[in-house]
Amino acid sequence: MIATLALAVALQANPPRVIDWPSLAPLPYRAEPQITPDMLAFVANEVTTRKCPVAIGPGLTLSVDVAVLVDAQDNIRTTVPRAIQCPTVEQYAAAMVAGAARGNLLPRQASADQWYRTTVTFTWPK
Numbered sequence: 001m002i003a004t005l006a007l008a009v010a011l012q013a014n015p016p017r018v019i020d021w022p023s024l025a026p027l028p029y030r031a032e033p034q035i036t037p038d039m040l041a042f043v044a045n046e047v048t049t050r051k052c053p054v055a056i057g058p059g060l061t062l063s064v065d066v067a068v069l070v071d072a073q074d075n076i077r078t079t080v081p082r083a084i085q086c087p088t089v090e091q092y093a094a095a096m097v098a099g100a101a102r103g104n105l106l107p108r109q110a111s112a113d114q115w116y117r118t119t120v121t122f123t124w125p126k
Contacts, residue, residue, distance in 0.1 A: 024117035033100035043122050052086030059126040064093035068116045093120040
């Protein structure tokens with residue numbers, strides 16, 4: 001997990017100053033990433049131990065928007081999470097997106113770097 005968080009920090013070297021979230025196109029995944037029980041447990045532990053002001057528990061969801069910079073060769077250049085008042089969960093979501101998008105994007109006709117958006121949603125079963 002520590003390596004995943006370090007990757008997220010490293011990927012966020014040059015975020016845009018202000019992100020216009022609604023204007024970003026959705027990240028074109030081939031297959032949507034799946035949230036595993038271990039991922040849910042990690043997020044729940046981080047929210048609890050770090051006393052983040054977000055609600056988690058049975059039947060609840062926690063969503064983190066992530067902006068993703070993709071280069072012309074479909075490589076992930078940077079991921080930037082939207083703040084939810086829980087930095088470790090934000091960084092974790094950004095790292096998850098970077099990993100899930102690698103080799104998992106639909107072909108694009110871009111000739112330059114382009115920003116996209118995606119949302120990581122953690123849902124706890126009832």
